[in-house]
Amino acid sequence: MADASVRPARAADVAQIARIQIDTWxxxxxxxxxxxxxxQVTSELAGAQWSAAVNxxxxxxHRVLVAQERDSIVGFVATxxxxxxxxxxxxxxxxxxxxxxRRGHGSRLLAAVVDLARHDGTRRLTTWVIERDxxxxxxxxxxxxxxxxxxxxxxxxxxxxxxxxxHTALDEEAA
Numbered sequence: 001m002a003d004a005s006v007r008p009a010r011a012a013d014v015a016q017i018a019r020i021q022i023d024t025w026x027x028x029x030x031x032x033x034x035x036x037x038x039x040q041v042t043s044e045l046a047g048a049q050w051s052a053a054v055n056x057x058x059x060x061x062h063r064v065l066v067a068q069e070r071d072s073i074v075g076f077v078a079t080x081x082x083x084x085x086x087x088x089x090x091x092x093x094x095x096x097x098x099x100x101x102r103r104g105h106g107s108r109l110l111a112a113v114v115d116l117a118r119h120d121g122t123r124r125l126t127t128w129v130i131e132r133d134x135x136x137x138x139x140x141x142x143x144x145x146x147x148x149x150x151x152x153x154x155x156x157x158x159x160x161x162x163x164x165x166x167h168t169a170l171d172e173e174a175a
Contacts, residue, residue, distance in 0.1 A: 004105065006112040009054045009064040009076065016073040017054070017066065018046035024095045032132045036157035053078055061089065061120055065112055067096065067105040077109040079117070082126065089117045091127035110143055118170055125170065128152070128163040140166045 009017060026038050054064050059081065067075040075096030082088035091113060096105045117125055129136045131151070150165040 004067070004069045004108065006065050006067050006108050009066045011051070011055055013066055013073055013076075014047055014050045014054055015043075017050045017064070017076050018043055020073070020076060020095055020097050021046050021050070021093075024097055027098050028095075028133065028135065029130070032130060033161060034157045034159045037159065040157065063116065065109060067109050069105070075105045075109060077113055079113055085124075087121070087123040089113075089120070089122045089125055091125065094127070106139055107143070114170065123170055124167055126165055126167045128165050131162045131164045137164070137166070144168055 022041055022043060025033070025041060029038060050064070053062070057063070061081045062079070064076060064078045066073045067077075075094070077094040078092040080090055080092055082090050094106065094109055094113075096109070113125065125145075126148070127140065127145075129140065131137070145166040145168045147164050148167045151162060152165075153160045153162050155161075
C-alpha cells in the first residue's frame with residue numbers, strides 16, 4: 001500500500017474521527033443496531049467525545065491513533081488501560097471507513113496498538129465486539145484473537161445488543 005501510515009491523533013483530526021464513526025456505524029451496523037440508536041450519535045456529540053479523548057486523555061495509556069492513506073484519515077482506534085488489571089489494555093473501538101476497507105488499514109492500526117501495548121508492558125489486550133458484527137469478529141479472529149467466554153448485553157434504544165469479548169496474549173519474546 002503506497003503512502004499508508006498510522007500516527008497519534010491530533011486536535012485537527014477530531015472532526016474526521018467523528019465523521020468516520022458516524023458513517024461507519026450507519027453502514028456497518030444498519031440492521032444490527034436499531035435506527036434510533038444510530039440516530040442518537042450526532043456529529044456534535046461524537047465530536048465532543050472525540051475531542052476529549054484526543055485532547056484530554058486521562059493518562060498516557062489512553063490513546064487515539066489514526067490510519068492515513070496519503071492525506072486522508074481513513075480509520076482510527078482508541079485504547080485504554082483496563083482499570084481492573086494493570087497488565088491488560090482494551091481496544092475501546094476500532095473503525096475503518098468501508099470504502100477504505102480491505103487495504104490493510106485495520107491490520108496496521110492493530111499492529112500499532114500491539115507495539116505500543118508491548119512498550120507499556122501490557123501482557124494482554126481485550127475488546128468488546130457486537131456478536132452479530134461478523135466482519136469485526138472475523139477480523140480479530142483472523143489476527144489470532146479468540147473469545148474469552150465473557151459476554152454482555154447492552155441497551156441500544158430499548159433493544160438488547162449482545163457483545164462478546166475477544167482477547168489476545170502478547171508474547172514477550174516478540175517484543
